[in-house]
Amino acid sequence: MMERAEDLGLSLSLSSSLAAPRTHVAAMLLRSPEKRFLEMPLLPAKRSEVTPEEGLRGGSDEEDGGCGLDGSRKKLRLSKDQSAVLEDSFREHPTLNPRQKAALAQQLGLRPRQVEVWFQNRRARTKLKQTEVDCEFLKRCCETLTQENRRLHKEVQELRALKLVSPHLYMHMSPPTTLTMCPSCERVSSSANSAAASSDRRSAGGAVISTAPAAEGAAVCHRPIAVRPQQS
DNA sequence: CCCGAGGTGACTATTACTTCA
DNA sequence: TGTGAAGTAATAGTCACCTCG
Structure with missing residues:
Protein backbone atom coordinates (compact mmCIF):
# COMPACT_ATOMS: atom_id res chain seq x y z
CA MET A 1 0.00 0.00 0.00
CA LEU A 78 13.05 -17.06 9.04
CA SER A 79 15.47 -18.85 11.26
CA LYS A 80 14.40 -20.18 14.63
CA ASP A 81 16.33 -17.45 16.32
CA GLN A 82 14.66 -14.79 14.28
CA SER A 83 11.27 -16.28 14.94
CA ALA A 84 11.97 -16.47 18.64
CA VAL A 85 12.94 -12.82 18.82
CA LEU A 86 9.88 -11.83 16.86
CA GLU A 87 7.67 -13.96 19.09
CA ASP A 88 9.10 -12.36 22.20
CA SER A 89 8.60 -8.95 20.76
CA PHE A 90 5.06 -9.81 19.74
CA ARG A 91 4.21 -10.97 23.21
CA GLU A 92 5.44 -7.68 24.54
CA HIS A 93 3.54 -5.55 22.05
CA PRO A 94 1.46 -7.00 19.23
CA THR A 95 1.80 -3.82 17.24
CA LEU A 96 4.98 -2.00 16.43
CA ASN A 97 5.72 1.63 16.11
CA PRO A 98 8.14 2.61 13.36
CA ARG A 99 11.06 2.85 15.71
CA GLN A 100 10.49 -0.59 17.19
CA LYS A 101 10.08 -1.98 13.72
CA ALA A 102 13.33 -0.50 12.54
CA ALA A 103 15.17 -1.66 15.64
CA LEU A 104 13.86 -5.18 15.30
CA ALA A 105 14.68 -5.26 11.64
CA GLN A 106 18.21 -4.16 12.33
CA GLN A 107 18.62 -6.62 15.15
CA LEU A 108 17.43 -9.49 13.00
CA GLY A 109 19.05 -8.46 9.79
CA LEU A 110 15.70 -8.21 8.08
CA ARG A 111 13.99 -5.46 6.19
CA PRO A 112 11.49 -3.39 8.14
CA ARG A 113 8.87 -4.46 5.66
CA GLN A 114 9.50 -8.09 6.53
CA VAL A 115 9.12 -7.37 10.21
CA GLU A 116 5.94 -5.51 9.47
CA VAL A 117 4.53 -8.34 7.41
CA TRP A 118 5.47 -10.83 10.07
CA PHE A 119 3.55 -8.86 12.66
CA GLN A 120 0.58 -8.48 10.36
CA ASN A 121 0.43 -12.20 9.77
CA ARG A 122 0.99 -12.95 13.43
CA ARG A 123 -1.87 -10.71 14.50
CA ALA A 124 -4.17 -12.20 11.91
CA ARG A 125 -3.32 -15.77 12.80
CA THR A 126 -3.46 -15.18 16.50
CA LYS A 127 -6.88 -13.72 16.07
CA LEU A 128 -7.96 -16.62 13.94
CA LYS A 129 -6.78 -19.12 16.52
CA GLN A 130 -8.48 -17.21 19.31
CA THR A 131 -11.68 -17.20 17.31
CA GLU A 132 -11.46 -20.94 16.90
CA VAL A 133 -10.89 -21.38 20.62
CA ASP A 134 -13.80 -19.09 21.44
CA CYS A 135 -15.99 -20.92 19.00
CA GLU A 136 -15.12 -24.24 20.55
CA PHE A 137 -15.80 -22.88 24.01
CA LEU A 138 -19.17 -21.50 23.01
CA LYS A 139 -20.07 -24.76 21.35
CA ARG A 140 -19.39 -26.60 24.58
CA CYS A 141 -21.38 -24.06 26.54
CA CYS A 142 -24.25 -24.55 24.15
CA GLU A 143 -24.09 -28.31 24.49
CA THR A 144 -24.02 -28.09 28.25
CA LEU A 145 -26.93 -25.72 28.36
CA THR A 146 -28.91 -27.84 25.96
CA GLN A 147 -28.37 -30.88 28.13
CA GLU A 148 -29.34 -28.93 31.21
CA ASN A 149 -32.42 -27.62 29.50
CA ARG A 150 -33.45 -31.11 28.49
CA ARG A 151 -32.95 -32.34 31.99
CA LEU A 152 -35.06 -29.53 33.42
CA HIS A 153 -37.83 -30.13 30.95
CA LYS A 154 -37.85 -33.75 31.95
CA GLU A 155 -37.97 -32.79 35.59
CA VAL A 156 -40.89 -30.50 34.99
CA GLN A 157 -42.77 -33.23 33.18
CA GLU A 158 -42.17 -35.65 35.98
CA LEU A 159 -43.37 -33.18 38.54
CA ARG A 160 -46.47 -32.45 36.56
CA ALA A 161 -47.21 -36.11 36.24
CA LEU A 162 -46.74 -36.51 39.94
CA LYS A 163 -49.05 -33.63 40.66
CA LEU A 164 -51.78 -35.18 38.56
CA VAL A 165 -51.46 -38.59 40.10
CA SER A 166 -51.23 -37.62 43.73
CA PRO A 167 -51.77 -33.96 44.51
CA HIS A 168 -51.63 -34.60 48.26
CA LEU A 169 -48.26 -36.14 48.05
CA TYR A 170 -47.09 -33.37 45.82
CA MET A 171 -48.18 -30.72 48.27
CA HIS A 172 -46.07 -32.18 51.02
CA MET A 173 -43.04 -33.26 49.18
CA SER A 174 -39.87 -31.29 49.30
CA PRO A 175 -39.11 -29.44 46.12
CA PRO A 176 -36.48 -30.65 43.68
CA THR A 177 -32.99 -29.76 44.60
CA THR A 178 -32.12 -28.15 41.34
CA LEU A 179 -30.00 -25.09 41.36
CA THR A 180 -31.16 -22.53 38.91
CA MET A 181 -29.96 -19.17 37.82
CA CYS A 182 -32.16 -16.35 36.77
CA PRO A 183 -31.11 -15.31 33.27
CA SER A 184 -31.89 -11.69 33.88
CA CYS A 185 -30.57 -11.02 37.32
CA GLU A 186 -28.16 -13.96 37.40
CA ARG A 187 -29.03 -14.83 40.94
CA VAL A 188 -28.61 -18.44 41.76
CA SER A 189 -31.21 -20.13 43.78
CA SER A 190 -31.72 -23.57 45.14
CA SER A 191 -35.25 -24.57 44.35
CA ALA A 192 -35.49 -26.16 47.78
CA ASN A 193 -35.82 -22.62 48.98
CA SER A 194 -38.49 -21.72 46.53
CA ALA A 195 -41.35 -22.03 48.95
CA ALA A 196 -39.65 -19.83 51.41
CA ALA A 197 -38.56 -17.58 48.62
CA SER A 198 -42.12 -17.22 47.44
CA SER A 199 -43.28 -15.97 50.74
CA ASP A 200 -40.17 -13.95 50.91
CA ARG A 201 -41.09 -12.39 47.63
CA ARG A 202 -44.43 -11.44 48.92
CA SER A 203 -43.05 -9.89 52.00
CA ALA A 204 -39.86 -8.32 50.86
CA GLY A 205 -40.37 -7.99 47.15
CA GLY A 206 -36.92 -9.28 46.40
CA ALA A 207 -35.98 -10.98 43.17
CA VAL A 208 -36.41 -14.68 43.39
CA ILE A 209 -36.43 -17.56 41.03
CA SER A 210 -39.62 -19.42 40.51
CA THR A 211 -39.07 -23.12 40.28
CA ALA A 212 -42.71 -23.94 40.16
CA PRO A 213 -43.49 -26.70 37.72
CA ALA A 214 -45.62 -24.31 35.76
CA ALA A 215 -42.51 -22.47 34.78
CA GLU A 216 -42.06 -24.79 31.80
CA GLY A 217 -38.53 -25.59 32.74
CA ALA A 218 -37.36 -22.05 32.47
CA ALA A 219 -36.22 -20.16 35.50
CA VAL A 220 -38.22 -17.00 35.62
CA CYS A 221 -37.18 -14.07 37.63
CA HIS A 222 -40.07 -12.23 39.17
CA ARG A 223 -38.10 -9.15 39.49
CA PRO A 224 -40.31 -6.21 40.15
CA ILE A 225 -37.34 -4.05 40.82
CA ALA A 226 -34.26 -4.63 42.81
CA VAL A 227 -35.81 -3.86 46.10
CA ARG A 228 -33.07 -4.64 48.43
CA PRO A 229 -32.82 -3.13 51.80
CA GLN A 230 -30.43 -0.28 51.49
CA GLN A 231 -27.39 -0.72 53.59
CA SER A 232 -26.91 2.52 55.34
C1' DC B 1 8.30 -40.05 -6.36
C1' DC B 2 3.78 -38.07 -5.83
C1' DC B 3 0.22 -35.88 -3.26
C1' DG B 4 -2.44 -33.38 0.07
C1' DA B 5 -2.43 -30.76 4.36
C1' DG B 6 -0.66 -27.35 7.08
C1' DG B 7 2.53 -23.51 8.08
C1' DT B 8 4.00 -19.17 6.74
C1' DG B 9 6.03 -15.11 4.12
C1' DA B 10 4.22 -11.86 1.00
C1' DC B 11 0.77 -9.30 -1.37
C1' DT B 12 -3.80 -6.75 -2.48
C1' DA B 13 -8.02 -4.56 -1.29
C1' DT B 14 -10.58 -2.38 2.03
C1' DT B 15 -11.53 0.28 6.04
C1' DA B 16 -10.80 3.52 9.74
C1' DC B 17 -8.47 7.23 11.38
C1' DT B 18 -5.64 11.53 11.20
C1' DT B 19 -3.89 15.63 9.24
C1' DC B 20 -4.13 19.58 6.55
C1' DA B 21 -5.54 22.94 3.21
C1' DT C 1 -16.07 25.20 12.04
C1' DG C 2 -17.19 21.89 8.49
C1' DT C 3 -15.36 19.29 4.58
C1' DG C 4 -12.88 16.69 1.21
C1' DA C 5 -8.37 14.92 -0.23
C1' DA C 6 -4.25 12.65 0.96
C1' DG C 7 -1.53 9.88 3.93
C1' DT C 8 -1.09 6.09 7.13
C1' DA C 9 -1.89 1.90 9.66
C1' DA C 10 -4.42 -2.17 10.53
C1' DT C 11 -7.08 -5.99 8.96
C1' DA C 12 -9.19 -9.57 5.93
C1' DG C 13 -8.53 -12.42 2.35
C1' DT C 14 -5.63 -14.68 -0.66
C1' DC C 15 -1.64 -16.51 -3.11
C1' DA C 16 2.58 -18.99 -3.42
C1' DC C 17 6.11 -21.59 -1.64
C1' DC C 18 7.84 -24.98 1.42
C1' DT C 19 7.93 -29.00 4.55
C1' DC C 20 6.24 -33.15 6.20
C1' DG C 21 3.78 -37.40 6.61
Missing part, protein backbone atom coordinates in the same frame (compact mmCIF):
# COMPACT_ATOMS: atom_id res chain seq x y z
CA MET A 2 1.91 2.85 1.33
CA GLU A 3 5.03 0.91 1.34
CA ARG A 4 5.43 -0.14 -2.20
CA ALA A 5 7.72 -2.94 -3.15
CA GLU A 6 9.61 -1.49 -5.89
CA ASP A 7 13.10 -1.82 -4.96
CA LEU A 8 14.76 -2.87 -8.11
CA GLY A 9 17.95 -4.75 -8.00
CA LEU A 10 18.17 -5.12 -4.28
CA SER A 11 19.36 -8.43 -3.05
CA LEU A 12 17.75 -10.16 -0.18
CA SER A 13 20.22 -11.68 2.18
CA LEU A 14 20.37 -12.73 5.72
CA SER A 15 23.04 -11.25 7.83
CA SER A 16 26.07 -13.45 8.00
CA SER A 17 25.48 -14.29 11.62
CA LEU A 18 21.99 -15.42 10.89
CA ALA A 19 23.01 -17.35 7.87
CA ALA A 20 25.14 -19.58 10.03
CA PRO A 21 23.56 -23.02 9.85
CA ARG A 22 23.06 -23.36 13.56
CA THR A 23 19.63 -24.75 13.21
CA HIS A 24 18.03 -27.36 11.10
CA VAL A 25 16.09 -24.71 9.31
CA ALA A 26 19.09 -22.57 8.70
CA ALA A 27 21.05 -25.52 7.47
CA MET A 28 18.30 -26.42 5.12
CA LEU A 29 18.10 -22.87 4.03
CA LEU A 30 21.64 -22.97 2.84
CA ARG A 31 21.37 -26.14 0.90
CA SER A 32 17.84 -25.84 -0.40
CA PRO A 33 16.83 -24.23 -3.64
CA GLU A 34 15.72 -21.27 -1.56
CA LYS A 35 19.30 -20.27 -1.28
CA ARG A 36 19.32 -19.25 -4.87
CA PHE A 37 16.91 -16.44 -4.30
CA LEU A 38 18.48 -15.35 -1.12
CA GLU A 39 21.08 -13.84 -3.32
CA MET A 40 18.80 -13.10 -6.17
CA PRO A 41 17.99 -9.59 -7.27
CA LEU A 42 14.43 -8.83 -6.41
CA LEU A 43 11.76 -7.51 -8.67
CA PRO A 44 8.25 -6.42 -7.98
CA ALA A 45 5.90 -9.37 -7.93
CA LYS A 46 2.59 -8.96 -9.63
CA ARG A 47 3.39 -5.36 -9.71
CA SER A 48 4.98 -5.66 -13.07
CA GLU A 49 2.69 -2.84 -14.01
CA VAL A 50 4.58 -0.57 -11.71
CA THR A 51 5.51 2.56 -13.55
CA PRO A 52 9.16 3.44 -13.91
CA GLU A 53 8.78 6.41 -11.65
CA GLU A 54 7.08 4.30 -9.03
CA GLY A 55 9.83 1.83 -9.42
CA LEU A 56 12.43 4.42 -8.78
CA ARG A 57 10.57 6.15 -6.04
CA GLY A 58 11.12 3.42 -3.54
CA GLY A 59 8.63 3.04 -0.76
CA SER A 60 9.06 3.99 2.84
CA ASP A 61 10.88 0.74 3.16
CA GLU A 62 13.17 1.17 0.29
CA GLU A 63 14.27 -2.36 0.70
CA ASP A 64 10.99 -3.80 -0.38
CA GLY A 65 10.75 -6.58 -2.86
CA GLY A 66 10.59 -10.25 -2.43
CA CYS A 67 10.06 -11.89 -5.73
CA GLY A 68 12.23 -13.62 -8.17
CA LEU A 69 13.07 -12.64 -11.66
CA ASP A 70 10.28 -14.75 -13.04
CA GLY A 71 7.76 -12.72 -11.14
CA SER A 72 6.95 -15.54 -8.75
CA ARG A 73 6.85 -14.93 -5.06
CA LYS A 74 9.94 -16.09 -3.32
CA LYS A 75 9.95 -16.65 0.34
CA LEU A 76 12.52 -16.14 2.94
CA ARG A 77 12.29 -18.64 5.72
